[in-house]
Amino acid sequence: RGGPRAMESLGVLLLHPMNAYLEQELDRRCRLHRLWESPPGPAREGFLRAHASSIRAVVGNANYGADAELIDALPALEIVASFSVGIDRVDLAKCRDRGIRVTNTPDVLTDDVADLAVGLAIAVLRRIPQADRYVRAGLWKAKGEYSLTTRFSGKRVAILGLGRIGLAIAKRAEAFGCPISYNSRSEKAFPNYKFYANAVDLAANCDVLIVACLLNAESHHIVSREVIDALGPEGVLINIGRGAHVDEPELVSALVERHLGGAGLDVYEHEPFVPEQLFGLDNVVLVPHVGSDTEETCRAMAELVLANLEAHASNKPLLTPFSG
Ligand code: DGY
Numbered sequence: 001r002g003g004p005r006a007m008e009s010l011g012v013l014l015l016h017p018m019n020a021y022l023e024q025e026l027d028r029r030c031r032l033h034r035l036w037e038s039p040p041g042p043a044r045e046g047f048l049r050a051h052a053s054s055i056r057a058v059v060g061n062a063n064y065g066a067d068a069e070l071i072d073a074l075p076a077l078e079i080v081a082s083f084s085v086g087i088d089r090v091d092l093a094k095c096r097d098r099g100i101r102v103t104n105t106p107d108v109l110t111d112d113v114a115d116l117a118v119g120l121a122i123a124v125l126r127r128i129p130q131a132d133r134y135v136r137a138g139l140w141k142a143k144g145e146y147s148l149t150t151r152f153s154g155k156r157v158a159i160l161g162l163g164r165i166g167l168a169i170a171k172r173a174e175a176f177g178c179p180i181s182y183n184s185r186s187e188k189a190f191p192n193y194k195f196y197a198n199a200v201d202l203a204a205n206c207d208v209l210i211v212a213c214l215l216n217a218e219s220h221h222i223v224s225r226e227v228i229d230a231l232g233p234e235g236v237l238i239n240i241g242r243g244a245h246v247d248e249p250e251l252v253s254a255l256v257e258r259h260l261g262g263a264g265l266d267v268y269e270h271e272p273f274v275p276e277q278l279f280g281l282d283n284v285v286l287v288p289h290v291g292s293d294t295e296e297t298c299r300a301m302a303e304l305v306l307a308n309l310e311a312h313a314s315n316k317p318l319l320t321p322f323s324g
Contacts, residue, residue: 006310006313006314006315007029007030007309007310007313007314008029008030008031009031009313010030010031010056010057010309010312010313011030011031011033011051011054011055011056011057011076012026012030012031012032012033012055012056012057012058012059012309013033013034013035013051013055013057013058013059013074014026014032014033014034014035014059015035015036015058015059015060015061015064015065015066016035016036016060016061016063016064017034017036018061018064018083019083019298019301019302021298021299021302022059022083022301022302022305022306025302025306026059026306026309029306029310030057030309031054033047033051033055035047048073048074052073052074052075052076053075053076054076055074055076055077056076056077056078056079057077057078057079057080057081057309057312058070058074058077058079058080058081059080059081059082059083059305059309060080060081060082060083060084060089060090061082061083061084062082062084062086062089062242062289063089063271063289064089065080065082065087065088065089065090065091066080066089066090066091066095066100067089067090067091068091068094071091071094071095071098071100072094077098077100078100078101078312079100079101079102079103079308079309079312080095080100080101080102080103081102081103081305081308081309081312082102082103082104082105082305082322083105083301083302083305084104084105084292084301085104085105085106085109085113085165085292086104086214086215086241086242087102087104087322088214088215088216088242088244090102092322101312101318101321102321102322103304103305103308103318103319103320103321103322104320104322105300105301105304105305105320106164106320107164107320108297108300108301108304109291109292109297109300109301110164110165110168111168111297112291112292112293112294112296112297113165113168113212113240113291113292114165114168114169114171114172115172116240116266116287116290116291117165117169117172117210117212117238117240117291118169118172118173118176120238120240120264120265120266120285120287121152121155121157121208121210121236121238121264122152123264123285124236124238124262124263124264124283124284124285125149125150125151125152125155125208125236125262126149126150126152127149127282128285129285130282131146134146152176152178152208153176153177153178154176154177154178155176155178155207155208156178156179156181156205156206156207156208157169157170157173157178157179157180157181157206157207157208157210158180158181158182158183158196158202158203158205158206158208158209158210159180159181159182159183159184159210159212160182160183160184160199160202160209160210160211160212160213160219160222160223160241160245161182161183161184161185161211161212161213161214161219161241162182162184162186162188162190162193162212163184163186163212163213163214165212165240166182166184166210166212166213169210169212170182170190170193174192178208179194180192180193180194181193181194181195181196181202181205181206182194182195182196182202183195183196183197183198183199183202184213185213185218199222199223199224199227200226200227200230201230203223203227203228203230203231203235204230204231206231206235207234207235207236208235208236208237208238209223209227209231209235209236209237209238210238210239210240211223211237211238211239211240211241211245211246212240212241213241213245214241215241215242215244215245219241219245220244220245221244221245221246221247222245222246223237223239223245223246223247223251224247224250225247225250225254228247228250228251228254228259228260229254229259231260231261232259232260232261233258233259233260233261234261235260235261236260236261236262236263236264237251237260237262237263237264238263238264238265239263239264239265239266239267240266240267240291241267242267243267243268243269243270243271244269245267246269248268248269248275249275251263252275252277252278255277255278255281255283255284256277256281258283260283261283262283262284262285263283263284263285264284264285264287265278265284265285265286265287266287266288266289266290266291267289267291268289271288271289272288272289274286304319304320307319308320
């Protein structure tokens with residue numbers, strides 16, 4: 001193992017078609033297997049049995065990770081490389097037990113995800129999608145007036161999770177004159193931002209609550225009904241973290257009953273399924289988990305996945321080992 005041609009012998013299992021450039025390069029540089037080409041059931045079991053001994057790497061993303069069942073089916077697995085920063089779909093305990101390395105794609109996507117968080121907050125408050133639909137439907141010409149919206153500048157912005165992405169959101173919101181508060185497991189102090197020890201107090205003291213933490217057992221359903229009620233009928237929830245950070249049925253009923261002012265959602269509990277009750281509401285903006293989906297960032301994420309696999313195959317230190 002090792003040496004300049006080490007990648008050529010690396011058996012890689014790609015879990016989902018996530019990025020054309022990444023797939024093309026994996027195909028060119030390694031021995032690539034595509035899991036989705038064998039449908040779940042006996043065909044997949046046969047496929048895994050046939051190739052398991054040669055698969056040393058798994059490449060997944062935010063929605064398709066190496067779970068316990070897959071890891072157990074791959075005795076030669078050495079590394080899981082995720083085309084995402086969040087790796088809640090990877091069974092980290094099992095990887096630790098088996099000595100399987102785990103990498104993700106931090107930093108390169110921070111700006112795009114932060115841009116989307118602020119974009120969603122503005123879209124909800126200024127009702128940009130509704131305004132677009134109003135113009136396209138010819139209602140401007142017909143009715144002449146459009147109802148007033150709500151300002152984003154100066155609103156009290158609270159951030160759940162002040163890691164790389166949370167901080168990038170804070171920096172952007174500061175530029176809009178927004179006072180920032182936060183709750184974070186990090187010990188680091190941020191003297192310009194107000195710390196709240198729990199999510200309920202954070203929500204009770206803000207206008208816009210943005211979820212930007214990692215998903216783990218501690219942060220699962222951190223946005224509970226109590227947090228939603230604390231945010232209240234004037235408050236807006238933005239989620240660019242993971243759907244499971246929020247108790248989704250409670251969020252839906254709060255929005256339907258107007259106990260919550262609005263929501264901008266990039267992520268959902270059971271993607272790609274989005275609760276249909278949200279479709280008819282004018283106080284929500286819905287996008288399909290596209291926080292990092294720009295040409296620039298996806299290319300950088302693909303390069304990072306490839307560089308990590310290359311480093312692994314050459315017995316070099318990984319560029320971005322996951323450090324949860
Ligand atoms: C990730 O990479 O984990 C994010 O979900 C991107 O939006």
